[in-house]
Amino acid sequence: xxxxxxxxxxxxxxxxxxxxxxxxxxxxxxxxxxxxxxxxxxxxxxxxxxxxxxxxxxxxxxxxxxxxxxxxxxxxxxxxxxxxxxxxxxxxxxxxxxxxxxxxxxxxxxxxxxxxxxxxxxxxxxxxxxxxxxxxxxxxxxxxxxxxxxxx
Amino acid sequence: xxxxxxxxxxxxxxxxxxxxxxxxxxxxxxxxxxxxxxxxxxxxxxxxxxxxxxxxxxxxxxxxxxxxxxxxxxxxxxxxxxxxxxxxxxxxxxxxxxxxxxxxxxxxxxxxxxxxxxxxxxxxxxxxxxxxxxxxxxxxxxxxxxxxxxxxxxxxxxxxxxxxxxxxxxxxxxxxxxxxxxxxxxxxxxxxxxxxxxxxxxxxxxxxxxxxxxxxxxxxxxxxxxxxxxxxxxxxxxxxxxxxxxxxxxxxxxxxxxxxxxxxxxxxxxxxxxxxxxxxxxxxxxxxxxxxxxxxxxxxxxxxxxxxxxxxxxxxxxxxxxxxxxxxxxxxxxxxxxxxxxxxxxxxxxxxxxxxxxxxxxxxxxxxxxxxxxxxxxxxxxxxxxxxxxxxxxxxxxxxxxxxxxxxxxxxxxxxxxxxxxxxxxxxxxxxxxxxxxxxxxxxxxxxxxxxxxxxxxxxxxxxxxxxxxxxxxxxxxxxxxxxxxxxxxxxxxxxxxxxxxxxxxxxxxxxxxxxxxxxxxxxxxxxxxxxxxxxxxxxxxxxxxxxxxxxxxxxxxxxxxxxxxxxxxxxxxxxxxxxxxxxxxxxxxxxxxxxxxxxxxxxxxxxxxxxxxxxxxxxxxxxxxxxxxxxxxxxxxxxxxxxxxxxxxxx
Numbered sequence: 181x182x183x184x185x186x187x188x189x190x191x192x193x194x195x196x197x198x199x200x201x202x203x204x205x206x207x208x209x210x211x212x213x214x215x216x217x218x219x220x221x222x223x224x225x226x227x228x229x230x231x232x233x234x235x236x237x238x239x240x241x242x243x244x245x246x247x248x249x250x251x252x253x254x255x256x257x258x259x260x261x262x263x264x265x266x267x268x269x270x271x272x273x274x275x276x277x278x279x280x281x282x283x284x285x286x287x288x289x290x291x292x293x294x295x296x297x298x299x300x301x302x303x304x305x306x307x308x309x310x311x312x313x314x315x316x317x318x319x320x321x322x323x324x325x326x327x328x329x330x331x332x
Numbered sequence: 333x334x335x336x337x338x339x340x341x342x343x344x345x346x347x348x349x350x351x352x353x354x355x356x357x358x359x360x361x362x363x364x365x366x367x368x369x370x371x372x373x374x375x376x377x378x379x380x381x382x383x384x385x386x387x388x389x390x391x392x393x394x395x396x397x398x399x400x401x402x403x404x405x406x407x408x409x410x411x412x413x414x415x416x417x418x419x420x421x422x423x424x425x426x427x428x429x430x431x432x433x434x435x436x437x438x439x440x441x442x443x444x445x446x447x448x449x450x451x452x453x454x455x456x457x458x459x460x461x462x463x464x465x466x467x468x469x470x471x472x473x474x475x476x477x478x479x480x481x482x483x484x485x486x487x488x489x490x491x492x493x494x495x496x497x498x499x500x501x502x503x504x505x506x507x508x509x510x511x512x513x514x515x516x517x518x519x520x521x522x523x524x525x526x527x528x529x530x531x532x533x534x535x536x537x538x539x540x541x542x543x544x545x546x547x548x549x550x551x552x553x554x555x556x557x558x559x560x561x562x563x564x565x566x567x568x569x570x571x572x573x574x575x576x577x578x579x580x581x582x583x584x585x586x587x588x589x590x591x592x593x594x595x596x597x598x599x600x601x602x603x604x605x606x607x608x609x610x611x612x613x614x615x616x617x618x619x620x621x622x623x624x625x626x627x628x629x630x631x632x633x634x635x636x637x638x639x640x641x642x643x644x645x646x647x648x649x650x651x652x653x654x655x656x657x658x659x660x661x662x663x664x665x666x667x668x669x670x671x672x673x674x675x676x677x678x679x680x681x682x683x684x685x686x687x688x689x690x691x692x693x694x695x696x697x698x699x700x701x702x703x704x705x706x707x708x709x710x711x712x713x714x715x716x717x718x719x720x721x722x723x724x725x726x727x728x729x730x731x732x733x734x735x736x737x738x739x740x741x742x743x744x745x746x747x748x749x750x751x752x753x754x755x756x757x758x759x760x761x762x763x764x765x766x767x768x769x770x771x772x773x774x775x776x777x778x779x780x781x782x783x784x785x786x787x788x789x790x791x792x793x794x795x796x797x798x799x800x801x802x803x804x805x806x807x808x809x810x811x812x813x814x815x816x817x818x819x820x821x822x823x824x825x826x827x828x829x830x831x832x833x834x835x836x837x838x839x840x841x842x843x844x845x846x847x848x849x850x851x852x853x854x855x856x857x858x859x860x861x862x863x864x865x866x867x868x869x870x871x872x873x874x875x876x877x878x879x880x881x882x883x884x885x886x887x888x889x890x891x892x893x894x895x896x897x898x899x900x901x902x903x904x905x906x907x908x909x910x911x912x913x914x915x916x917x918x919x920x921x922x923x924x925x926x927x928x929x930x931x932x933x934x935x936x937x938x939x940x941x942x943x944x945x946x947x948x949x950x951x952x953x954x955x956x957x958x959x960x961x962x963x964x965x966x967x968x969x970x971x972x973x974x975x976x977x978x979x980x981x982x983x984x
Contacts, residue, residue, distance in 0.1 A: 203694055206727065207701050214723035215705070218716035235720050251860060273858055274948040277910060277919055277939045304918060 216288065222265030224291060237288045238267065238297060244281040249274075260287065260297070267291070271299040278304060335400045335479045338388035342472050342479070345381040348374050349466040356459040360452050368455050372443050375458055378465055379440035382433040389429060389478060390417060398489055401480030402426050408491030410886040415497040421506040422492040424628060424643070425478035430507075431624075432468035434514045438544075439465060442518050446540060453537060457525030464517050467650050475643040491886065494913035494920045501562040509555035509582060513620040515548025516585060519592070520617035523610050527661040533668060538596050538609070542829075543975050545596070549589045550971030556582050557843075557964030568921030568936045570856065570952040572960065573847075575724040580703040581623035584696055588616040591692040593833075594685045594742075601747055602682050603672035607662070608689070610669075614658040619696075621651050631707065677749035684742035691731050691738070698727045729782040733789045736844055739837050740793030743800050758796075765795030769845075776853065776955070783852035790841045790848075797834045797841075804831075829974045836970030842963025849956035850931075856952040858938065862945060866897065870953035872933060873897040874906065879944045888912045890919075892937055892947045896926070908937040908949065931955040 216235040224231045224238060238260060246259035256271045269287055279285070279302075287299035352374025359367030392400045393416050396409055406419040406426070421427040439461035446454045472478070496502050519541040526537035559582060560572035573579060592612040595605050625631070629644030675683060702719040709717050744758035769791025773784045801820065808819035824831040859867045861876040868874075877893040891909035895902045906926050910919035923936040934952040941947070 203697075207698060210723045210727050211701070211705060211719060214720040214726075215709075216718045216720045218718065237718065254858065273950075274860065274938045278917070 220262040220265070221260055221267040222262050224267060224297075225265045231291050232293050233290050235288070236291060236297075237286060238269075238291075238299075239284070239286045240267075241284050242279070242281055247275075247279075247281065256302075260285065267297050268295065269297045269299050271302050275302065276304050334388045334392050334395075334397060335481060338385040338392075339477075339479045341381045341384045341388070342469060342477075345378050345385075345469050346466070346473060348377050348381065349462050349469055352378070353459060353462045353466060356455050356462070360455055369447075371455060371458055371462070372447055375436075375439045375443050375462060375465075378462070378469075379436040382429075382436040382469075385472075385479075386420070386429055386433045389420060389426060393417065393419060396489075398487070399482050399485045400478070401482050402478035404482045404486055404489050406492045407489040408886070409488050411491045411497060412886065414500075414503065415492060418503045418506075419492040419496070421510070422496045422502075425472075425476045427506070427510075427628070428468065428471050428476040429478050431510055431514060432465065432472055434510045435461070435465055435468060435517060438515060438518055439521075442521075442544060449540075451531060452529035453522065453525045453531045453540075455525075456528040457521040457537075460521035460524040461517060464521070467646075471643065471646060475646060490915045491913070494887075494911070494916045495566060497886070497913075498911055498920050498922060499562060499566045501558055501565060505555055505558040505562050508551050508558055512548050512550075512552025512555050513582075513585070513623065515544060515551060516589060516616050516620045518544040518548065519613045523613040524658070524661065527610070527665050532606070532610070532665045533670075535599055535603070535606075538599055542596065545589070546593065546971055546974050549586070549593060550968050550975070552582065552586050552589065553967050553971065554964060556586060557961065557967075561961055561964075564934075564957070565923070565925065566921070568923045570854070570923070570934045570936065570950075570954060572957070575699075575702065575719075575721050577703050577706075578627050580699050581626045584699050584703070585616045585619035585623060587692045587696040587699070588612050588619060591689045591696075592616060595689050598682045598685050604674070604682065605686075605689075606669045606671065607666055610662055610665075612689075614654075614662070618651060618654055618658070619700075621647065621654065625651065626703070679745060679750040679755050681742055681745045681747050684738055684745060688735065688738050688742065691735050695728060695731045695735075698731070699724065702727075729786075732844075733782060733785045736786060736789035736793055736841075738793075739840065740789070740796035743834060743837070744796045758799075762792045762795040762799065765791035765793075767791070769794070773848070776849065778849070778852040780852055783848045786844055786848040790844050793837065794841050797837050800834055801831070824973065828976055828978065832970045832972070832974030832976075834970070835973055836967045839963040839966030839968070839970060842959045842966060844963075846956040846958070846960035846963060850954050850960075853955045854952060856950060858948065858950040860939075860946050860948040867949065867951055869933070869951045870931075872953075874933075874935070874949075874951060876947065876949070877905075879940055879947050886913070889922075890937070890940060891922075892940070892949060894935060894949065896933075906933065906935045908935040910937055910940075927958045929958075932957045 214235065216237050218237045218239065219227075219231075221238065221240050224236060240260040240262040243259040243261040243266060246257075248257045249255075254273055256273065256275055258269055259266050260269050261267075271287065271289075283304065286303045287297065288301045288303075289297055289299040291297045352371045355367055355374070356371035359365070359371065389400075389402065391397075392403050393407055394413070396403065396407055398404045398407065402423070402425050406423045407416065411419070419426065421430045439458065442461070443454065443458045446457075491497065522537040522541045526532040526534075531537065556579075559579065563574075563579075564570070564572040592609060595609055595612060598605050599609050625644060625647035629647060631644055675686075677683070702723055705719050706717050709715055740762055741759065744762070746754065750758070766788040770784055770788035773787035778784055778787065801823070804823040805816060805819040808814055808823055809816065812819070814822065855870055857867055857869045859865075861867060863876050863878055866873050866875040873896070874894040875897050877895050879890070879892050882889045882891070889909050889911055891907050894906045894908075896904040896906060904926065906924050908924045909922040911922050912919050921936055923934060925935075926933040932952075932954040934954050936950045936952075938948040938950050
């Protein structure tokens with residue numbers, strides 16, 4: 181069977197191998213730089229130097245009484261904790277409506293060398309780590325308060 | 333009661349499909365042609381049985397029969413009727429039922445239309461479709477049984493996932509996706525039929541399935557666009573594509589199906605790429621099953637993933653069976669697939685189609701790699717990772733602009749070989765289009781390399797495709813003295829497939845411009861406003877009128893009214909809201925979009941003070957995004973033109 185291969189076919193096969201190889205190398209290089217690790221604060225801290233300035237998705241809970249929100253500069257700062265480790269997070273823009281102490285959130289961004297995690301996206305986690313809303317905090321309650329306040 | 337009927341229907345379906353699966357090959361092996369209709373009867377009966385089961389489920393949903401497990405899971409008395417009916421595909425079991433029903437429908441239709449054709453191609457194709465049907469019936473009896481019994485019967489249910497009952501597109505995107513995904517089983521079945529019946533040297537199977545493939549491709553294209561639209565209208569972040577695994581799952585088979593639509597023409601016209609086409613068809617089908625696995629098994633958490641049951645193993649086993657059997661069959665026939673034609677010249681349509689196939693396949697592998705990598709990383713190294721958007725963008729943008737450029741070159745070149753004069757006359761003038769659209773992109777303020785290049789390549793291809801209509805219509809005018817309108821419509825009617833294809837190209841150009849402009853020039857502003865304060869964006873002013881609330885039957889709504897201002901006069905209103913469903917701890921964002929010719933004003937309510945004192949709104953100016961949806965419509969129009977039956981000459 182191999183005897184039937186002509187010079188032209190040999191060239192074709194060689195160029196196909198080169199093409200596929202180059203494409204695979206591109207894919208590998210692209211993946212290597214853009215893999216986002218899912219970590220908890222403790223895991224991020226324990227990575228040490230390797231944890232800085234790489235894309236990370238960090239999941240944990242908002243540490244109670246750690247949230248500060250600056251209405252003028254629209255800076256949001258809070259501490260994300262998994263019980264074993266704490267990471268300070270900085271995000272731009274208003275937090276989601278239901279954002280509050282103790283709730284599970286996921287932030288995506290990079291951990292800076294100043295030990296502040298710069299988040300470019302903040303998601304509220306729907307999972308069992310979520311604390312059920314306390315009285316007065318459920319969406320329905322917020323809605324009722326609003327209705328009373330606006331007199332509608 | 334109704335659940336018992338449906339369960340019985342599914343059990344009978346299991347027996348009937350298994351019988352049909354055996355009787356077809358036995359009839360062929362023993363030369364008993366008269367037994368073949370039994371196999372077809374099994375296909376029709378299976379369609380009837382799954383129709384009964386699907387109608388029973390709709391009936392149970394509408395009558396709030398909470399003794400049926402699926403109804404108890406997704407139904408609720410407060411849900412409006414429309415959303416009750418469409419919750420048929422709102423969770424795992426119902427969607428598998430709907431899936432099986434669509435498959436049974438396709439199988440019955442394709443066999444009904446082709447049952448008189450002599451030879452073993454159709455019987456084998458029917459058998460292949462029965463095999464796929466059997467898999468889905470097994471799922472419906474086993475891990476995805478929607479008709480489980482709930483006792484004691486609950487008085488009410490939780491209702492569908494809030495995200496799935498917040499927008500009308502949920503009634504449109506899923507059925508389109510199923511029609512597209514499942515339809516890819518038809519060309520697969522005929523490819524299997526062709527290999528098993530020894531008809532693989534003839535190209536009949538490609539001709540028979542041409543319209544089916546095109547229709548499925550049209551449905552899949554529409555489904556992808558509708559999914560993008562849903563994400564844009566419901567999720568509140570103002571985007572339509574994030575290289576999310578579930579988006580990729582619908583896009584990956586679309587790429588190979590698109591490649592096949594083009595390479596099938598090369599096979600028909602030039603008798604080349606036969607082995608390649610078999611691989612593309614089998615690959616597309618496997619990728620649809622893989623997509624189903626990714627979205628339905630719960631392996632990827634998203635709005636599409638419902639449970640983490642055993643169903644994933646069933647899918648993996650099925651994928652393995654399909655892949656191994658297809659490899660054996662393809663290997664068995666590959667020696668017989670002599671390529672008759674050959675490439676005469678690099679300047680020919682078939683060469684461009686070959687390049688288009690290479691790029692589409694490379695694109696498919698890129699997206700597939702990025703989608704599967706996290707699963708492999710977790711399985712092999714135990715780390716949880718995702719692949720970031722930069723990977724997909726960096727890898728795909730060069731391929732996208734190359735494909736846009738080829739969309740102009742392919743139609744302009746003839747089959748076999750273009751003369752140097754043809755190359756000059758056809759390929760040079762469209763460069764003017766590239767210059768014009770490239771300049772427009774720069775004038776609009778687009779500064780990123782690929783944004784400008786995408787505009788330029790689109791301009792090139794746009795002019796090249798328009799010229800095909802112009803040259804063809806002008807020739808008819810000269811030859812037959814027809815007016816422009818008549819000449820154009822007869823030109824298209826004379827070769828629907830070709831010109832339908834060019835119409836679809838036009839739709840792709842609109843989508844490309846929309847994506848290039850909106851990803852380069854999107855601007856957003858966020859502000860916390862009290863009533864009377866305004867926010868400016870892209871030369872428009874919006875003033876907060878008030879924060880309001882409203883009780884609806886199945887949910888509570890909090891919204892804000894923003895007035896669009898022109899000086900001191902109010903020119904319009906935009907009312908983003910948050911919907912609060914009792915079953916959800918999170919409000920569901922409900923942005924409002926105002927569309928203009930050159931873009932959308934997208935408003936989302938980010939947060940509000942419980943006392944209604946102020947509200948935080950985000951306004952986004954999204955240039956050319958409406959063109960994406962319009963372009964999707966044009967793509968589908970092109971597919972419809974291609975599918976439309978040729979007018980039959982009256983034959984006595």
